[in-house]
Amino acid sequence: MTARRRAGKRGASPSELAITRYPRAAWATDVGRVRTHNEDALLVLNASQEGEQALPPFGLFILADGMGGQRSGEIASTLATRTAAAHILQHLYLDALISPELSAAQPSVSEVLEEAFNQANTAVSTMVPGAGTTLTCVLTIGRRAYVAHVGDSRVYLLSTGGAEQLTHDHSLVDRLVELGQLTADEAASHPQRNILYRAVGQTGRIEVDINLHTTSPGDRILVCSDGLWGLVSDQEIVRMVSTSSSLQEACEMLVEAANLAGGQDNISVILIEPPGI
Amino acid sequence: MSTVYKAQDLRFRQVTRLCAVKEMLNLTNDPTARSRSLRNFEREASLLATLAHPAIPQVYDYFTEGDHSYLVLEFIHGKNLLAVLDETPGFLPESRVVNWALQLCEVLIYLHSHQPQPIVFRDIKPSNIMVDDKNRIRLVDFGIAKVFQGEQKGTMIGTEGYSPPEQYRGVADPRVDIYSLGATLHHLLSKQDPQLEPPFSFRERPIEKVNPSVSPELLAIVYRALEYDINQRYGSAMEMYQALANLRPGETSAPMFVTAEIVGGRAPTPLWEFACEDEVRATPTVANGIVYVGAYDNNLYALDAKSGKFIWKYPAEGGIGSSPCVSQGRVYFGSQDHALYAINAETGQLLWTCPTGGAIYSSPRAQVGYVVFGSDDHKLYVVNVISGRVVATFLAEAAIRSSPAIGEDVIYFGDEAGSVYAVRVSGQTLWRFRARRGIISSPLLTEEVLYVGSRDGYLYALDSHAGWDLWRYRTSEPIVSSPTIGMGAVFFGSADGHVYSVNATNGQLIWRYKTEGQVTSSPAFYEDTIFVGSTDRSLYAIEAKTGHLRWRFPTGGPVVSSPCISEGVVYVGSCDHRVYALPI
Numbered sequence: 001m002t003a004r005r006r007a008g009k010r011g012a013s014p015s016e017l018a019i020t021r022y023p024r025a026a027w028a029t030d031v032g033r034v035r036t037h038n039e040d041a042l043l044v045l046n047a048s049q050e051g052e053q054a055l056p057p058f059g060l061f062i063l064a065d066g067m068g069g070q071r072s073g074e075i076a077s078t079l080a081t082r083t084a085a086a087h088i089l090q091h092l093y094l095d096a097l098i099s100p101e102l103s104a105a106q107p108s109v110s111e112v113l114e115e116a117f118n119q120a121n122t123a124v125s126t127m128v129p130g131a132g133t134t135l136t137c138v139l140t141i142g143r144r145a146y147v148a149h150v151g152d153s154r155v156y157l158l159s160t161g162g163a164e165q166l167t168h169d170h171s172l173v174d175r176l177v178e179l180g181q182l183t184a185d186e187a188a189s190h191p192q193r194n195i196l197y198r199a200v201g202q203t204g205r206i207e208v209d210i211n212l213h214t215t216s217p218g219d220r221i222l223v224c225s226d227g228l229w230g231l232v233s234d235q236e237i238v239r240m241v242s243t244s245s246s247l248q249e250a251c252e253m254l255v256e257a258a259n260l261a262g263g264q265d266n267i268s269v270i271l272i273e274p275p276g277i
Numbered sequence: 278m279s280t281v282y283k284a285q286d287l288r289f290r291q292v293t294r295l296c297a298v299k300e301m302l303n304l305t306n307d308p309t310a311r312s313r314s315l316r317n318f319e320r321e322a323s324l325l326a327t328l329a330h331p332a333i334p335q336v337y338d339y340f341t342e343g344d345h346s347y348l349v350l351e352f353i354h355g356k357n358l359l360a361v362l363d364e365t366p367g368f369l370p371e372s373r374v375v376n377w378a379l380q381l382c383e384v385l386i387y388l389h390s391h392q393p394q395p396i397v398f399r400d401i402k403p404s405n406i407m408v409d410d411k412n413r414i415r416l417v418d419f420g421i422a423k424v425f426q427g428e429q430k431g432t433m434i435g436t437e438g439y440s441p442p443e444q445y446r447g448v449a450d451p452r453v454d455i456y457s458l459g460a461t462l463h464h465l466l467s468k469q470d471p472q473l474e475p476p477f478s479f480r481e482r483p484i485e486k487v488n489p490s491v492s493p494e495l496l497a498i499v500y501r502a503l504e505y506d507i508n509q510r511y512g513s514a515m516e517m518y519q520a521l522a523n524l525r526p527g528e529t530s531a532p533m534f535v536t537a538e539i540v541g542g543r544a545p546t547p548l549w550e551f552a553c554e555d556e557v558r559a560t561p562t563v564a565n566g567i568v569y570v571g572a573y574d575n576n577l578y579a580l581d582a583k584s585g586k587f588i589w590k591y592p593a594e595g596g597i598g599s600s601p602c603v604s605q606g607r608v609y610f611g612s613q614d615h616a617l618y619a620i621n622a623e624t625g626q627l628l629w630t631c632p633t634g635g636a637i638y639s640s641p642r643a644q645v646g647y648v649v650f651g652s653d654d655h656k657l658y659v660v661n662v663i664s665g666r667v668v669a670t671f672l673a674e675a676a677i678r679s680s681p682a683i684g685e686d687v688i689y690f691g692d693e694a695g696s697v698y699a700v701r702v703s704g705q706t707l708w709r710f711r712a713r714r715g716i717i718s719s720p721l722l723t724e725e726v727l728y729v730g731s732r733d734g735y736l737y738a739l740d741s742h743a744g745w746d747l748w749r750y751r752t753s754e755p756i757v758s759s760p761t762i763g764m765g766a767v768f769f770g771s772a773d774g775h776v777y778s779v780n781a782t783n784g785q786l787i788w789r790y791k792t793e794g795q796v797t798s799s800p801a802f803y804e805d806t807i808f809v810g811s812t813d814r815s816l817y818a819i820e821a822k823t824g825h826l827r828w829r830f831p832t833g834g835p836v837v838s839s840p841c842i843s844e845g846v847v848y849v850g851s852c853d854h855r856v857y858a859l860p861i
Binding site: 106108109143190 | 442443445446473474475476477478505695708709710711712713724725726731733735737738740742743744745746747748749782783784
């Protein structure tokens with residue numbers, strides 16, 4: 001299993017700095033134990049600019065879980081990740097580097113995120129017709145975390161209080177649970193649990209869930225594909241992240257746990273420590 | 278997967294007998310599953326052949342060739358309802374939809390009374406319903422193709438949209454078809470395809486919101502059919518048929534959506550009114566049982582909050598458009614005469630004045646030891662509360678009429694040139710954001726987000742640390758009204774006449790309420806109600822959650838003053854020169 005696993009560079013251990021000024025992140029992705037190829041894609045980017053006129057610490061974290069036959073799922077997830085990242089970086093970071101003045105002439109963060117998802121949607125539906133992908137993006141600007149989301153990958157805010165799910169699955173079974181027609185356990189084993197009602201790659205404009213959160217020092221943000229949350233409980237996730245010695249170790253423990261539970265799907269995780277100040 | 282061909286039956290050589298041939302590909306790979314699919318196909322085809330109803334196409338034959346199975350059916354000259362809906366400009370007439378619904382109920386009554394077992398169609402939707410040129414309905418595509426579908430693997434996009442929740446638990450009750458018929462009617466009346474919407478979101482997308490011409494009686498029938506709880510729906514197709522038959526199509530009734538604006542309780546009777554000698558445009562302030570309010574007659578008035586009795590007044594040398602601020606026994610207010618005044622809150626005696634180079638419309642804010650305000654001379658002033666001495670000033674690009682918001686060590690304010698500034702008392706500018714037009718609305722600082730309206734028509738949500746524009750909400754006219762927050766929503770008015778409620782986190786509209794004038798008054802939030810004035814001369818009390826009117830109180834002039842609430846009483850000024858005290 002280890003031979004097939006790719007993993008990020010070792011993350012900073014908590015002992016290095018009590019409170020970091022910049023977001024730190026680690027990640028891991030694995031094909032799992034059943035599938036033959038990995039349809040997940042991810043992107044991790046941390047940018048700092050200091051000086052007389054500093055820009056706030058900027059972090060961009062994207063995860064996509066593709067779907068579709070003949071390897072089109074992995075093309076869709078990669079394409080969506082890159083298209084969205086390019087748009088966000090251009091309009092929220094490169095433009096700010098060139099002209100630091102803040103004005104209404106520039107689009108708002110929400111508008112940029114929504115447009116980035118729609119460009120990803122157009123790219124996937126024209127270049128990989130019939131395929132689709134989930135797309136989940138966490139953008140950190142200082143201690144603000146923007147979560148933009150379509151599909152059933154998830155974002156959790158891990159704090160001393162436990163795990164709070166910041167995203168809402170766009171799946172049929174999730175709606176049925178909301179309506180009280182299925183229990184969470186029934187949903188987890190429902191034959192149609194893989195049906196999404198919203199994903200990147202569908203026709204027309206896509207509605208994007210966008211939410212803003214302010215993080216507290218010590219909080220962690222976890223972005224993961226259903227290969228993790230479908231097999232490892234929230235309590236287990238919190239326990240592993242809080243007992244690990246580094247962000248990277250936590251990512252590897254999470255992937256290992258999903259594989260031990262069967263590894264029925266691709267498993268991808270990004271673990272983010274937002275800046276403490 | 279199936280394909281339908283238009284074919285001619287060559288066994289009848291003398292005539293042209295058209296038929297529809299449905300071709301289905303057997304997708305099951307496992308030999309046992311494969312033969313099970315074939316047996317199911319034959320059983321379903323035979324069952325269909327025994328049905329005899331004018332709304333069900335006749336089955337002529339069926340056969341299997343290799344991987345493919347075929348069903349030969351009566352050919353229907355007509356279009357499916359999805360095509361009819363697409364070709365209709367605007368909405369379909371209610372009477373036509375009711376007519377189809379009655380025919381569909383009839384065929385469901387036939388299917389559901391089938392012996393020995395009721396037949397549940399399970400797939401009622403516009404694309405499975407055909408209508409011919411005589412407006413007769415046919416139910417096509419009995420779900421026979423489903424027997425050939427292999428098990429689905431992996432994630433898929435898209436839901437059926439018309440199926441009730443219990444169908445996903447494997448329930449095959451005739452009332453499944455009642456729900457799907459309701460979903461079909463919802464689609465036909467609202468023109469919103471449920472396959473493109475979140476599943477089971479009919480409630481969140483009421484028909485009358487997009488198509489106000491539908492009668493409340495028909496709406497009630499559709500919503501009953503769409504109940505998520507199977508026991509709340511019509512018990513049978515017959516029951517739904519009777520409800521539909523009782524409608525008198527063609528008779529239109531009042532659109533439902535306006536009722537919310539007409540309905541509303543009776544306006545409250547004022548506890549007291551106080552007449553000044555000129556317009557009251559500024560917001561009153563209440564402290565220690567005293568209402569302080571400035572008027573354009575140059576006076577700052579102190580009134581007893583309970584009785585409205587006059588206590589004292591202090592005359593400035595110009596009109597007072599700025600709202601007073603009370604702190605530690607002192608009242609601060611600015612005047613058109615260029616000065617900021619500090620008055621003893623109890624006695625009305627002058628403590629000091631601070632002259633500036635322009636008229637003062639910005640309302641002062643008191644912080645520990647300091648009072649902060651802007652002036653038309655383009656400067657923001659920080660003044661010592663004891664001496665009235667200027668401690669610091671910041672030069673903006675234009676007049677500062679917006680009142681400052683004060684955070685931890687940071688002062689936020691806007692100017693008439695459209696800039697929003699975040700400055701430290703030490704003089705350092707943290708950031709500056711440029712809107713397209715001037716800022717007169719006072720920024721609201723909360724949860725590390727700064728909300729501010731602009732004359733460019735936008736409400737901006739800015740990151741208070743960095744000044745980044747997190748989201749913005751567009752109205753069609755300038756925003757002069759200052760935002761207020763409550764229950765996760767930001768409330769504000771616009772010169773376009775509406776009071777808005779938008780989600781504080783993502784800027785999505787929750788509701789808006791239309792008044793008959795411009796809303797330049799800033800809303801006040803109390804418990805579950807929003808109070809706001811309009812230039813249509815009224816003060817409105819609006820339900821904060823829903824945007825429904827609670828009551829409307831008419832005054833004799835435009836209400837541009839913002840209401841102030843204290844101990845269950847709303848205080849507001851009007852351009853009719855009066856100050857009103859109203860019970861909530």
